[in-house]
Amino acid sequence: MGLNISFISGLFRRICALVMLSALLSACAGTPDSNGINDPFEPTNRKIHAFNKGVDRALVGPASKGYGVVPEPLKRAVGNVADTLDIPGDIANNLLQFRLVAAAENTLRLGVNLTFGLAGTIDVSSELGLQGKPTDFGETLHVWGVGEGPYVELPLAGPSTARDTVGMLADLALNPVRLALPTKEANAATILKLFSRLGDRDRFSDTVDSLLYESADSYAQARLLYLQNRRFQLGKGTGTAPADGSGDDGFIDPYADAPSDDGFIDPYEDPYAQ
Amino acid sequence: MPSDLTLSRRRFAAGLATAAALATLPLPALALTADAAKSLVDKTVADINSIINSGKSEGAMLKDFEKLFTRYADVPAIARSVLGTAARSASKAQLSAYTKAFQGYISRKYGRRFREFIGGRIDVAEAKAVKSYFEVISTARLQGETPFEVRWHVSDKSGKSLFFNIIIEGVNMLASERTEMGALLDQRGGDLDRLIADLKSI
Numbered sequence: 001m002g003l004n005i006s007f008i009s010g011l012f013r014r015i016c017a018l019v020m021l022s023a024l025l026s027a028c029a030g031t032p033d034s035n036g037i038n039d040p041f042e043p044t045n046r047k048i049h050a051f052n053k054g055v056d057r058a059l060v061g062p063a064s065k066g067y068g069v070v071p072e073p074l075k076r077a078v079g080n081v082a083d084t085l086d087i088p089g090d091i092a093n094n095l096l097q098f099r100l101v102a103a104a105e106n107t108l109r110l111g112v113n114l115t116f117g118l119a120g121t122i123d124v125s126s127e128l129g130l131q132g133k134p135t136d137f138g139e140t141l142h143v144w145g146v147g148e149g150p151y152v153e154l155p156l157a158g159p160s161t162a163r164d165t166v167g168m169l170a171d172l173a174l175n176p177v178r179l180a181l182p183t184k185e186a187n188a189a190t191i192l193k194l195f196s197r198l199g200d201r202d203r204f205s206d207t208v209d210s211l212l213y214e215s216a217d218s219y220a221q222a223r224l225l226y227l228q229n230r231r232f233q234l235g236k237g238t239g240t241a242p243a244d245g246s247g248d249d250g251f252i253d254p255y256a257d258a259p260s261d262d263g264f265i266d267p268y269e270d271p272y273a274q
Numbered sequence: 275m276p277s278d279l280t281l282s283r284r285r286f287a288a289g290l291a292t293a294a295a296l297a298t299l300p301l302p303a304l305a306l307t308a309d310a311a312k313s314l315v316d317k318t319v320a321d322i323n324s325i326i327n328s329g330k331s332e333g334a335m336l337k338d339f340e341k342l343f344t345r346y347a348d349v350p351a352i353a354r355s356v357l358g359t360a361a362r363s364a365s366k367a368q369l370s371a372y373t374k375a376f377q378g379y380i381s382r383k384y385g386r387r388f389r390e391f392i393g394g395r396i397d398v399a400e401a402k403a404v405k406s407y408f409e410v411i412s413t414a415r416l417q418g419e420t421p422f423e424v425r426w427h428v429s430d431k432s433g434k435s436l437f438f439n440i441i442i443e444g445v446n447m448l449a450s451e452r453t454e455m456g457a458l459l460d461q462r463g464g465d466l467d468r469l470i471a472d473l474k475s476i
Contacts, residue, residue: 035449131420203418206387217457224453225445232444264405265448267348267355267438268431 038150045153049219064201075199077121082196084113085189088176093135097143102133138167142234159226310435311408311428312401318346319396326388339385348436349377356451368466375473393417
């Protein structure tokens with residue numbers, strides 16, 4: 001394996017560059033409005049959204065319907081292997097987040113699924129109640145104190161934020177599985193991942209279809225859904241962080257910024273006062 | 275308990291004062307209402323399950339969902355909140371027509387998704403007082419899905435314990451419906467009467 005000092009210092013330099021880049025991005029534009037939305041690039045984002053919708057309508061949606069006819073056990077196996085291939089990246093991020101308990105849990109999950117789960121085809125861990133703790137470099141940046149930055153909708157990849165976009169690029173570039181596997185196997189892993197995504201699109205087709213094609217403003221709905229769910233995920237992680245991670249003074253509580261972030265909307269604020 | 279059951283005016287006044295004093299002591303009163311909030315959600319979940327398992331036609335089920343929604347949710351408050359600032363300039367008649375249309379719209383929208391709940395269950399874990407409302411935390415366990423969190427916001431400001439918001443994995447129903455209703459109203463040039471008419475068929 002090529003894990004020598006120069007590799008590690010190169011990796012370290014790349015991570016530093018990414019952190020600086022995302023800190024810059026997240027600081028560069030605007031503050032959230034009263035709904036907790038910071039979207040200075042809305043006109044561009046809306047164009048990309050229209051493009052993504054077109055791709056979904058013409059390609060991804062129909063392809064996922066086609067993939068939907070594959071027998072359920074096979075689809076499940078593909079999804080499970082794709083999830084298992086993500087675990088090494090999750091563990092690396094857990095470590096970078098100083099979340100040692102989550103890292104240990106994911107390591108155990110990886111071990112159980114690779115052995116008893118027949119090379120990751122069966123998700124034995126979840127059956128045993130050991131649910132995954134999926135994470136990403138966007139969350140790592142969050143733990144390190146990088147703000148979410150402006151909302152962006154990415155071509156093909158969909159809703160994101162400046163911070164999460166940097167995180168996604170980092171996860172692609174630094175994925176341990178990609179780095180460890182020979183090119184051919186790494187590409188096979190990527191293809192498997194794409195099929196797993198198609199499976200997800202099919203499994204959640206009611207939700208995705210109602211969001212994209214039945215809402216009056218699918219762009220605004222997708223943006224709200226992404227931001228709320230992402231903040232919820234990140235906040236949940238903070239709640240279960242081990243004590244050794246809380247000493248980090250760069251930590252930003254995503255719920256402290258916007259008052260509406262606790263999910264509470266008071267429908268009584270006006271009507272009963274009439 | 276006094277053995278004399280005739281309630282003197284003075285004793286009644288004293289009773290009121292005691293009740294008022296008790297109301298300012300948050301703990302015992304809140305514990306009771308938190309239980310009430312929890313049992314409201316328990317009942318809602320039980321009724322959802324019995325509708326899903328009733329074996330009725332989809333149309334009949336959607337009607338049942340609407341009844342359930344009006345029984346357990348504060349529909350007028352939700353409808354008004356979802357309409358946002360437009361509710362302030364609406365007439366009383368418009369507001370009540372809108373509320374009725376909204377009630378059908380929201381029941382159909384969420385009721386149509388009932389298939390996803392077949393064979394699943396929602397476990398209600400705990401209820402706690404937050405600011406001026408109660409939050410009930412539950413876990414939805416649907417078939418083949420990772421369990422996810424559903425939070426219910428319950429208030430008695432309408433005079434009854436009713437829920438006014440549902441938050442699924444951080445995604446807020448009131449916020450999402452506000453966005454939707456705002457967009458629907460914009461598409462109709464802000465014409466509330468047209469929105470009311472159209473809501474009946476959405």
